[in-house]
Amino acid sequence: MLRPLVVAAPFLLWAFVGYVHAVTIYGPAGALRPSGTASSSGSGPISTGTLVNTQWIAALNAYNDVKLQAPALPNPMPSTSFAIGVANNAAGMGGLSIPQKGNFFGFSIEMSVVEQVLGLNASFIQIPFLNLLATVADRGGSVRIRIGGNTQETASLVDSLPNNAMIGKDKSVIGGSSRTAQTPTLEYTDELLYLLSNVSSLVNAKWYLGIPFNDTTHLRLQIAEAADSILGDNVLGYQVGNEPDLYASHERRPVDYSPQDYSDEFGVMVNGIHDDKKITRTGNLIAPSLQGTWSPEDLWSTGYLDAYGSSINVLAMEHYPDQNCAAEFPDGGFGPIKNPQDVFPNYLTHTSGQNLVKPYLNTAGIAQQLGKEFMMFETNTASCGGFPGVSDSFASALWAVDYGLQLAYSNFTGALLHVGGQNVSYNPFTPPPTNLSLFEKWTVGPIMYSTLFVAEALGTTNTSRVVDLAANGGNEFTPAYAIYEHDTLSRIALVNFMQEQNGAGSYSATISVGGAAFGESNSVPSQVKVKYLLAPSVSEKEQITWANQTFGGRFQVDGRLSGQEVIQTINCDQSANTCVVPVPGPGAALVFVSNDAQASSDPKASQTYSTTTVTNAIQTLTIEPSVLAHSNGHSGNFPLSGTSKGGANAALRLHSIDHSVVLIFVLLASFLTFVH
Structure with missing residues (x-):
């Protein structure tokens, strides 16, 4: 089910006042210069509005400037x-995996960053996101995306939010633990589901969603009720419980919370779903999504699979090879901060992938016996945001190529690379910070390239x-x-x-x-x-x-x-x-x-989309410095000393501006186009 979709609806801006957010003037080499500094003539554009401050940007892990030393060559060296x-013929090779699909690698997107990554609403979709999905879907046939993570556990579907927002935060209800971040819980409207549906209408994307599991005495099944209706076959399944083996340490359950407790609570959820007549698909749950504190066998021994196997379509695990939590949460009791240089060699070895799959080989066999998919539902280089210099280096791409193929060889049926916000270094792709979104394009992490490699390695026949x-x-x-x-x-x-x-x-x-x-x-x-x-x-x-x-x-x-x-x-x-x-x-x-x-x-020819959109009705102008010499260049007693929207002197006493300057602004502005 689709809502009206406008990917790019251009219109001409005929009025200047109230729309210009920043001015671009020309200066040397196109370097960015802080607002208020002197301008000079030259050929490179320089923004004097919302600006890239390199120190501030580097402070965000997604754009960190950490560059590590390559490890020394092995000693002794392997044969070169x-x-x-x-x-x-396959009959002559032993140990072949089950048949795999080209969409093996997909993405797990934290629910709290959907507006930044996917789009503001069902009518405004992030074009780079569509294009990135297309590069994977064109090679693998489709692309699988999970919307969820820790923030799904307390999220609630509501009828509406102030200002017609798609996602909001209820600051009266705080989640998390004393060891990690204390974050407001999410509220969202069905606009999110229409957004996903519209993405699927443009790119062959399929979705995994999460049912809140924080309170099994008051089930909140609205996301499954609405998604079945809105997304139809484009929703692949519903995750029930995200890393339940960490509930106790994250203070979401009692300290003695056990596999049996989770199994019992899962049964309450299964019964609730079967009793809800608005949910039309009852056998497509994703579980148990263990992180590794419990072994899968700890849970299987409770009779979990015998009791609920018919309701589960995907057996899922979530695992990262390491964690950088001490750096993210210094007071969380995670021990000393790890040095990225020290862990760098760990990602440059085939042993990493082999060790990661080893605890799950038995469960891979069980999944085949039960006819279930078996997925690494959330993974990346390191939890708590990854390691700067490691997670955003070419090493991560090589590591993920090897890890992805090792997972496929070990009879997993898919893996989802996690996408977080601006303060993680492992993102496959990252939109610019909100206050730079009018000026800057996206950033792709090296690990994104591994999704293309693995998709082409497995192809589109679904027989690999x-x-x-x-x-x-x-x-x-x-x-x-x-x-x-x-x-x-x-x-x-x-x-x-x-x-x-x-x-x-x-x-x-x-x-x-x-x-x-x-x-x-x-x-x-x-x-x-x-x-x-x-x-x-x-x-x-x-x-x-x-x-x-x-x-x-x-x-x-x-x-x-x-x-x-x-x-x-x-x-x-x-x-x-x-x-x-x-x-x-x-x-x-x-x-x-x-x-x-x-x-x-080979990637099939597909439609891609131009990125001429902006996030609001604000735009920049490019003007020769001589034009500004008698306008906002702090020359003489001219009254207009700033053009940034909201600035103390913005757009004051416009009747005093020289008419020729106004004409220049209006003529330039008339050629600008926006997305409404």
């Missing part, structure tokens, strides 16, 4: 020239089976995976966690297909195509490319890839049954064994 043998090749003697710095579609080899993924130093660190993999070892004939093709995920260093934050294309640097992203796509062609030696594929250090290579494999992974 090694062979990889793979069967051409993954196997960890234990390449190079199982070396932790040079992992490799083979992907089979329709039981035939289609792609090989190669990762190089090493940073090249003094000419060492890159490697070459010699790939053989079929042969006597697999009871097959030699099957190497005459050539293979290769796409590379590259950056100058593992610590690089912005200069990252996927097949030579990039989203852009900080405050430069509109959600679309730019640059000419470059796909390398490597000729193979069919007589020797070998293809030699170089992998730079650092970097990752996706090898397409056949043209059909590449064709099924």
Whole structure:
């Protein structure tokens, strides 16, 4: 069900007074200059209104300037020239995963930041968000998004909010704990659900939502009632309970809260959902979303799956490899603050992904027996916002490529990368701070590139089976995976966690297909195509490319890839049954064994959207300094000393302005367009 949608409804601004928020004047090199400083002539635009203060921006973790030193090369070094043998047919390979889909990686978006990330309401959608989703959906067939997190637990659907707001905060009710943040609870209207529906009408996006679980004596099921009606098949399921094994430590339940207590409360919710006639889908719950304090087996032993299995569609876990909570909450009892440089090497090893999946292998088998999906429902580099310099470095992209493929190999059916606000460093994508949204574009985190790599690695046939090749003697710095579609080899993924130093660190993999070892004939093709995920260093934050294309640097992203796509062609030696594929250090290579494999992974042509929208009826003007010399340039006794809306002297005594200046402003303003 859709509400009227306006992605961009331009109109001409014929009146200047009351609409101009800031003025842009020309100065050297386009650098930003604080308001009130002297102007000079030149070619670069400089804003004198709402400005980027680099010190203030760097204080936000999403834009931190921490850049770490690349770890030293391993000692001893692994072989940098090694062979990889793979069967051409799946029957010749052992240990293949269940069939996987290209939409394996999706996003988990904290409910409290929906307005900043998705849009203000159902009629104003963030265009970069649409474009970013399209890059994933075009490669994986669709994109899965969860709206929730800790803030879903106390959120309430209400009929209306002041000023027709979509989301508000009830400051009379405070959530959180004494160890972490004390935050007001959220209230939202069904406008949020119409917003999600309108996004789905533009991009093939599907949604997971959360039912509040903070009070099972007074169930609040309105989100499921409304979403079933508004979103229909675009809602995939409802999460019940977010990290219940942390309820006691977060002071949301008694200190002795146990797996049995959660199981009993979950039963109350299941009964309430089945008794609610407004909820039309009763078997699509997502649970238990454990964080790791309890093992899955702790909960299974209560009879949880026997009792509620028919109501659960997705068995879910939430896990981060580390936490940076002491830095975020110094008084929370989390111990000493961790040094990002010290933990940096932990993200540059195949062992990380292997250790992350190990506690869940038994449950992956149980999920298959029950015919359930099994998802890592929330994950990223580190909880409590990640590590500056790690979570926003190229290392995070390589880590996520390896982790995503390791999850797929281990029979998870999907993973959602978490998206928070301005003060986290692990975001796949971040809108500019609100007071810069008129001037700046978005920022993409390196980990976003991993979603493209994994989507193309798995393709769109929904038949991809993954196997960890234990390449190079199982070396932790040079992992490799083979992907089979329709039981035939289609792609090989190669990762190089090493940073090249003094000419060492890159490697070459010699790939053989079929042969006597697999009871097959030699099957190497005459050539293979290769796409590379590259950056100058593992610590690089912005200069990252996927097949030579990039989203852009900080405050430069509109959600679309730019640059000419470059796909390398490597000729193979069919007589020797070998293809030699170089992998730079650092970097990752996706090898397409056949043209059909590449064709099924190539992004499909889709509509993208221009980013000419702003968040309110305010705009900037670009004016030559000489024009300002007799206006607001603090020259003589001219009465107008500021143009920023709300400023002490803004728009005062306009009748005194020289008529030529007014004419210039009106003529320039008449060419501006806005979204209403």
